[in-house]
Amino acid sequence: MTAESRKELDQLWKKGTDFLGTEYAILGGAMSWLSESNLVSALSNAGGFGVIACGSMTPDLLSTVIEETYAKTKKPFGVNLITMHPDIEALIDVTLAHKVKYVVLAGGIPTSDLIKRIKDGGAKVICFSPALILAKKLIRSGVDALIVEGSEAGGHIGPVSTSVLAQEILPYITDVPVFVAGGIGRGEVIASYLQMGASGCQLGTLFVCAEESIAHENFKKMFMRGNARDAITSVQIDPRFPVIPVRALKNAASVEFMETQRNVINKFQSGELGMVEAQLEIEHYWAGALRRAVIDGDTENGSVMAGQSVGMVKKVQPVTEILDGLIEQAMGQLA
Numbered sequence: 001m002t003a004e005s006r007k008e009l010d011q012l013w014k015k016g017t018d019f020l021g022t023e024y025a026i027l028g029g030a031m032s033w034l035s036e037s038n039l040v041s042a043l044s045n046a047g048g049f050g051v052i053a054c055g056s057m058t059p060d061l062l063s064t065v066i067e068e069t070y071a072k073t074k075k076p077f078g079v080n081l082i083t084m085h086p087d088i089e090a091l092i093d094v095t096l097a098h099k100v101k102y103v104v105l106a107g108g109i110p111t112s113d114l115i116k117r118i119k120d121g122g123a124k125v126i127c128f129s130p131a132l133i134l135a136k137k138l139i140r141s142g143v144d145a146l147i148v149e150g151s152e153a154g155g156h157i158g159p160v161s162t163s164v165l166a167q168e169i170l171p172y173i174t175d176v177p178v179f180v181a182g183g184i185g186r187g188e189v190i191a192s193y194l195q196m197g198a199s200g201c202q203l204g205t206l207f208v209c210a211e212e213s214i215a216h217e218n219f220k221k222m223f224m225r226g227n228a229r230d231a232i233t234s235v236q237i238d239p240r241f242p243v244i245p246v247r248a249l250k251n252a253a254s255v256e257f258m259e260t261q262r263n264v265i266n267k268f269q270s271g272e273l274g275m276v277e278a279q280l281e282i283e284h285y286w287a288g289a290l291r292r293a294v295i296d297g298d299t300e301n302g303s304v305m306a307g308q309s310v311g312m313v314k315k316v317q318p319v320t321e322i323l324d325g326l327i328e329q330a331m332g333q334l335a
């Protein structure tokens with residue numbers, strides 16, 4: 001690998017590194033419970049871009065996590081907020097009050113008002129775009145950058161694969177940086193997406209087993225044992241009762257979820273449960289499940305959210321080593 005290929009890499013993702021203020025245009029995607037001050041600061045200190053996962057945190061807790069992150073890094077980082085959080089406006093206020101410069105909005109297409117509120121407060125807005133038409137709409141609404149995330153990713157996912165989304169969106173969106181996510185396990189593919197016009201990439205699964213990640217040892221072990229085919233999506237068995245697709249490693253909970261759906265639907269059909277109660281019972285099945293697996297280490301009864309790149313996670317490594325590996329592979333591809 002030559003200085004030449006490093007120069008080419010720097011050139012290819014310049015739009016991304018300029019936008020993020022980082023050395024590498026690699027975002028550590030926000031992961032609920034995992035993306036707290038340790039992992040986020042480690043990513044940013046190593047030259048990438050860490051993103052705090054607010055998840056279901058209260059504004060006070062988010063404030064504490066932001067302060068803890070500032071204590072561990074002077075480098076830029078972002079905060080990921082879920083648009084349907086009941087306290088979204090208070091969470092935005094807390095983030096802006098702490099002068100965090102990047103807000104990643106997830107969990108649905110945000111309103112123009114929400115985007116404006118963040119931008120008026122001095123932060124840049126990054127949004128997920130599941131289709132070209134929505135990417136254009138988000139740009140009209142003022143977003144500063146987009147993430148295109150395919151269905152290979154861990155956690156909540158859309159229906160379309162990363163490779164197809166990248167082809168559909170990258171050639172047509174040039175006004176703002178676009179970061180590609182979902183299924184990225186090696187640097188060669190990062191280089192390829194950059195050559196297709198991406199400004200950088202976002203990875204989640206690959207950072208779960210970072211030394212700095214607070215994930216329970218059982219959670220990390222399951223990742224290191226897991227293969228691509230084990231990272232399956234939650235299955236909906238009845239069109240009347242929608243299930244939000246989530247990609248996670250199969251375990252006792254994913255098997256029991258099918259049984260739960262069957263029981264609830266039987267109760268609905270016999271008139272024991274109304275439509276709304278039945279839907280809520282299905283939705284509540286996974287409540288608290290990610291925490292149970294990530295923090296408590298109950299990887300059989302919790303949700304072990306993981307992307308298909310899980311098969312490329314082999315050991316616990318410091319973030320610097322993971323990033324260095326990706327850069328080396330990306331340069332190898334370019335050389």
Ligand SMILES: Cc1cc2nc3c(=O)[nH]c(=O)nc-3n(C[C@H](O)[C@H](O)[C@H](O)COP(=O)(O)O)c2cc1C
Pocket residue numbers: 028029030031032034053054055080106107149152153154155156181182183184202203204205206304305306307308309
């Ligand atoms: C355990 C886990 C939790 C996640 N939690 C969130 C979240 O709270 N908010 C969010 O926007 N994305 C979440 N994601 C998605 C990541 O931010 C990232 O976009 C995704 O992991 C990228 O795909 P990859 O897993 O194939 O690398 C989560 C992913 C995982 C694996």
